Amino acid sequence: MSSSDIPEKKKHNKFWNPALLVIPLLLASLVLACLFGPLPIPVHDVLHILWMQALSLLGLSAPAADTTWQVVVVDIRLSRIVLSCLVGACMGVAGTVFQGILRNPLADPFTLGVSSGAAFGATLVIYLGLSQTFFGLSLLPVAGLVGSLGALAVVIALGRINGELRRETLILAGIVVATFLAALISLLKAMDEEAVSAMVFWIMGSFQGRGWSHVGLLIPYMILGFGLIYRYSRELDILCLGDLQARHLGVDVGRVRIMLLLGASLMTGAAVAVSGIIGFVGLVVPHFVRMLQGSEHRPLLIMSGLGGGLLLLWSDVLARTILPDGVELPVGVITALLGGPFFCLLLKGKGHGGFK
Amino acid sequence: MIRVNGLSCAYGKKTALHSIDLHVRHGEMVGVLGPNGSGKTTLLRAISGTLPLVSGEIRLDGHVLSGLKPKEKAVIMACVPQKLEAVFDMQVTSLVRMGRYPYVSFFKGYTPEDDQAVHWALEKTNTLHLRDRYANQLSGGELQRVLIARALAQKTPLLLLDEAASGLDAGAQAEIYDLLKALNREGMTIVSAIHNLNLAALYCDRLIFIQDGTLVLDGPTTQVFTQTHLSRIYHAHITVFPHPTTQTPQCVLVPGSAAPAPTDG
Numbered sequence: 045m046s047s048s049d050i051p052e053k054k055k056h057n058k059f060w061n062p063a064l065l066v067i068p069l070l071l072a073s074l075v076l077a078c079l080f081g082p083l084p085i086p087v088h089d090v091l092h093i094l095w096m097q098a099l100s101l102l103g104l105s106a107p108a109a110d111t112t113w114q115v116v117v118v119d120i121r122l123s124r125i126v127l128s129c130l131v132g133a134c135m136g137v138a139g140t141v142f143q144g145i146l147r148n149p150l151a152d153p154f155t156l157g158v159s160s161g162a163a164f165g166a167t168l169v170i171y172l173g174l175s176q177t178f179f180g181l182s183l184l185p186v187a188g189l190v191g192s193l194g195a196l197a198v199v200i201a202l203g204r205i206n207g208e209l210r211r212e213t214l215i216l217a218g219i220v221v222a223t224f225l226a227a228l229i230s231l232l233k234a235m236d237e238e239a240v241s242a243m244v245f246w247i248m249g250s251f252q253g254r255g256w257s258h259v260g261l262l263i264p265y266m267i268l269g270f271g272l273i274y275r276y277s278r279e280l281d282i283l284c285l286g287d288l289q290a291r292h293l294g295v296d297v298g299r300v301r302i303m304l305l306l307g308a309s310l311m312t313g314a315a316v317a318v319s320g321i322i323g324f325v326g327l328v329v330p331h332f333v334r335m336l337q338g339s340e341h342r343p344l345l346i347m348s349g350l351g352g353g354l355l356l357l358w359s360d361v362l363a364r365t366i367l368p369d370g371v372e373l374p375v376g377v378i379t380a381l382l383g384g385p386f387f388c389l390l391l392k393g394k395g396h397g398g399f400k
Numbered sequence: 401m402i403r404v405n406g407l408s409c410a411y412g413k414k415t416a417l418h419s420i421d422l423h424v425r426h427g428e429m430v431g432v433l434g435p436n437g438s439g440k441t442t443l444l445r446a447i448s449g450t451l452p453l454v455s456g457e458i459r460l461d462g463h464v465l466s467g468l469k470p471k472e473k474a475v476i477m478a479c480v481p482q483k484l485e486a487v488f489d490m491q492v493t494s495l496v497r498m499g500r501y502p503y504v505s506f507f508k509g510y511t512p513e514d515d516q517a518v519h520w521a522l523e524k525t526n527t528l529h530l531r532d533r534y535a536n537q538l539s540g541g542e543l544q545r546v547l548i549a550r551a552l553a554q555k556t557p558l559l560l561l562d563e564a565a566s567g568l569d570a571g572a573q574a575e576i577y578d579l580l581k582a583l584n585r586e587g588m589t590i591v592s593a594i595h596n597l598n599l600a601a602l603y604c605d606r607l608i609f610i611q612d613g614t615l616v617l618d619g620p621t622t623q624v625f626t627q628t629h630l631s632r633i634y635h636a637h638i639t640v641f642p643h644p645t646t647q648t649p650q651c652v653l654v655p656g657s658a659a660p661a662p663t664d665g
Binding site for chain 2: 206279282284285288289291292293295297334339
């Protein structure tokens with residue numbers, strides 16, 4: 045078969061930018077999602093409260109009075125919606141980076157044990173009885189973040205052979221570390237039966253009871269992590285050709301890989317630290333975006349962030365409204381329920397892109 | 401251009417190259433030959449700076465190789481791999497533009513000069529018509545020409561190739577080596593590991609032979625490409641005769657003549 049028999053793929057049109065569609069969708073979702081909740085608040089009141097809040101943020105009006113509805117809409121609903129959106133964005137971006145660096149379609153933010161590190165840090169803090177809040181902030185997220193970065197450091201140290209950081213050894217080291225940490229977590233659970241429910245609740249992943257303080261905690265790490273990743277996004281494109289060629293093209297492979305891992309782990313660690321472990325977003329979103337966008341990483345990273353935010357935002361809305369009487373599902377259940385079948389459809393469909 | 405002194409390399413404890421001395425001058429086109437597993441690829445990997453040296457020194461254009469930063473190295477020497485490790489869903493233009501990486505700064509991005517270099521490289525390798533295609537849709541010969549284009553986009557005086565045309569059909573091979581020869585005539589220094597003896601003799605002015613990790617033969621093609629040398633290195637009876645049109649030496653195997661290779665003990 046000559047090469048001309050293969051149909052030309054559709055060319056990327058420079059004037060058609062999917063971000064132009066997704067950003068308004070995301071903004072509309074932020075507002076729309078505020079309408080859902082156990083306390084019935086009329087639509088126009090919700091919109092009014094949000095509008096006034098936006099104006100006061102811009103300094104165009106005095107801060108609104110703290111009525112019950114005001115508190116419910118802004119401090120309970122909106123904060124949670126914004127947080128779920130940011131966590132989803134972190135997962136989407138980090139998943140893209142891990143899949144790119146490890147050149148493995150099954151990689152996600154949890155492959156290298158970063159999440160297990162966070163879970164271990166949090167479990168340890170609960171076990172030691174340090175989980176109460178100090179100055180309005182819990183030690184839990186901090187422990188989660190420290191745990192995830194610690195796990196990454198161990199994985200990199202283990203994965204380095206003769207001074208070279210190889211993909212295969214990284215994945216193996218990640219699996220070893222994740223398994224070992226899981227065993228340690230089980231050990232801690234067994235040693236303190238009273239704290240088990242607190243540990244399990246934290247690990248399972250949820251946005252229940254999260255607020256603006258968590259948003260504040262997440263944002264610095266998110267900005268730092270994304271900045272680092274975006275700085276090395278061109279190198280990430282080249283790394284996809286394999287280490288040898290990247291080296292031939294002048295990429296400092298070892299340093300770039302560590303920087304990208306660090307950026308992705310900061311985003312993952314911070315996201316896990318505020319929300320627990322929420323699966324599937326970091327796996328599904330990068331795949332889906334890659335099929336739509338091709339494999340250039342700058343647009344890929346941005347779209348994965350936006351897409352992850354959108355997915356987790358609505359997943360959380362479903363998680364808190366789908367069961368009657370204000371009973372909440374863990375949001376991880378929703379992402380898996382939505383993501384699984386959707387992913388199968390994509391794989392079976394005629395989508396292109398990703399890893400061949 | 402390349403000066404290799406007393407180079408030894410090893411994979412783990414197994415020595416792969418023994419004290420190699422080699423000097424490649426500006427504008428030469430050198431073929432690296434030798435039986436399978438003799439160390440051709442190892443030599444190229446050492447020169448390209450992707451393999452740690454056990455001892456010896458490699459200098460590129462006077463600079464000690466190990467002292468060069470990755471980007472500095474990539475503006476002196478470009479490499480064409482044997483095959484792409486993973487063919488990503490990537491457009492030819494994007495792939496070739498990666499050759500401009502050593503010139504690109506994070507803030508400025510790709511400049512018109514980079515676009516010109518990419519265009520020039522595509523034109524040179526006769527792949528301009530492929531620029532909007534995806535790399536995983538190309539035939540083997542087309543992909544290899546695109547990879548050469550990427551190396552050309554680096555605008556280096558030195559080009560290293562590791563069996564860049566092996567596995568391709570005769571037409572595609574001719575296309576690639578005609579291209580390399582033309583580039584060489586324009587002053588580019590080319591060092592290429594070649595599996596096919598006759599192709600090497602047809603296109604290279606100088607051949608070096610590696611056998612069991614040692615450089616055993618080095619000289620002008622007409623002097624080293626002889627019946628005695630080839631038969632000794634490849635452990636088979638090989639007859640050499642002049643090419644009917646170019647008079648360069650070519651070889652054929654005499655069937656049933658393979659001698660058992662001496663074992664290392």
